[in-house]
Amino acid sequence: MKTILIQLDTDPLPSTFDRVVAIDAGVDELFSYGGVTPEVVEGLVHGAMFTRKPTDLKNTAIFIGGSHVAAGETLLKAVTKSLFGPFKVSVMMDSNGSNTTAAATVLAAAKHLDLARTTAVVLGGTGPVGCRVAQLLLSQGATVRLASRSMERSKATCTMLTQTNEHASLIAHESQSESGLAAACEGVDLVVAAGAAKTRLISARQLAAISTLKLAIDLNAVAPAGIEGVEVMDKAREHLGHMVYGAIGVGGMKMKIHHAAIRNLFLANDRILDTAAIYELGKSVT
Numbered sequence: 001m002k003t004i005l006i007q008l009d010t011d012p013l014p015s016t017f018d019r020v021v022a023i024d025a026g027v028d029e030l031f032s033y034g035g036v037t038p039e040v041v042e043g044l045v046h047g048a049m050f051t052r053k054p055t056d057l058k059n060t061a062i063f064i065g066g067s068h069v070a071a072g073e074t075l076l077k078a079v080t081k082s083l084f085g086p087f088k089v090s091v092m093m094d095s096n097g098s099n100t101t102a103a104a105t106v107l108a109a110a111k112h113l114d115l116a117r118t119t120a121v122v123l124g125g126t127g128p129v130g131c132r133v134a135q136l137l138l139s140q141g142a143t144v145r146l147a148s149r150s151m152e153r154s155k156a157t158c159t160m161l162t163q164t165n166e167h168a169s170l171i172a173h174e175s176q177s178e179s180g181l182a183a184a185c186e187g188v189d190l191v192v193a194a195g196a197a198k199t200r201l202i203s204a205r206q207l208a209a210i211s212t213l214k215l216a217i218d219l220n221a222v223a224p225a226g227i228e229g230v231e232v233m234d235k236a237r238e239h240l241g242h243m244v245y246g247a248i249g250v251g252g253m254k255m256k257i258h259h260a261a262i263r264n265l266f267l268a269n270d271r272i273l274d275t276a277a278i279y280e281l282g283k284s285v286t
């Protein structure tokens with residue numbers, strides 16, 4: 001039986017990136033819908049559920065994407081609400097690459113650090129990628145400082161993250177001021193820069209001042225680098241006494257995880273591949 005992936009994209013035009021990955025991951029048929037809102041999701045999901053026998057439904061799956069991560073999350077809730085009984089299909093959510101990127105980042109960090117003994121700072125931690133990086137680091141037992149230009153936004157993101165992990169060792173930091181950034185970074189093993197594209201979050205001088213630093217990961221691919229001195233292609237490069245990764249260095253792993261997650265959707269009809277599930281799946285990707 002042919003595998004069918006139903007791409008529900010919150011943007012007007014379904015992402016070509018997600019379409020190419022789906023085909024490269026081996027999907028036989030790809031149905032792509034753009035401008036999808038929660039109001040229209042039920043009909044699309046039921047069309048996928050009631051057309052094949054429950055035992056055949058593992059050959060049908062749903063992918064949720066689009067550039068607005070919050071809209072994707074809302075769509076995921078609407079999709080899972082529409083599934084019931086044995087009439088289920090597996091679902092993956094990766095709006096703006098947020099889940100696969102965060103998983104690849106934390107898996108890269110886990111190659112070099114014992115995360116349960118790691119203190120990390122996530123700069124730009126209020127964004128969809130940064131807050132997922134923080135979520136995954138916390139799930140692995142790390143102590144996390146979540147930094148933002150605004151203490152208010154940082155606190156709000158920390159409150160959201162502790163709702164799902166009440167034992168989280170998580171502290172909000174303001175990183176706009178020189179002293180705020182220094183306090184956020186003092187004594188950390190790991191720096192992740194997850195700021196918006198084209199934004200420098202930490203200078204080479206500020207990074208060099210972190211005497212405990214073992215690993216720095218910059219996810220911004222568009223110059224200037226989020227971490228001064230880190231190149232986009234860096235992948236486990238030794239740099240001034242610590243290891244560095246750039247956005248493309250992490251991106252190779254991100255692509256592998258994305259492919260593996262699409263293939264995984266077709267192994268059962270009840271998988272929900274969200275942040276945590278994509279990270280777990282990424283552990284088996286080398």
Ligand SMILES: NC(=O)c1ccc[n+]([C@@H]2O[C@H](COP(=O)([O-])OP(=O)(O)OC[C@H]3O[C@@H](n4cnc5c(N)ncnc54)[C@H](OP(=O)(O)O)[C@@H]3O)[C@@H](O)[C@H]2O)c1
Nearest residue numbers: 124126127128129148149194195196197199219220247251
């Ligand atoms: N390598 C990959 O495969 C891959 C895949 C997807 C995304 N990415 C990259 O990962 C990074 C994070 O993605 P995202 O979607 O989470 O980013 P985002 O939402 O655009 O921005 C993340 C955070 O950056 C901060 N920020 C925004 N403008 C800033 C400015 N001018 N100066 C300093 N900070 C600023 C904001 O935090 P505050 O306002 O709270 O300070 C924001 O919440 C981006 O650089 C993106 O391009 C890489």
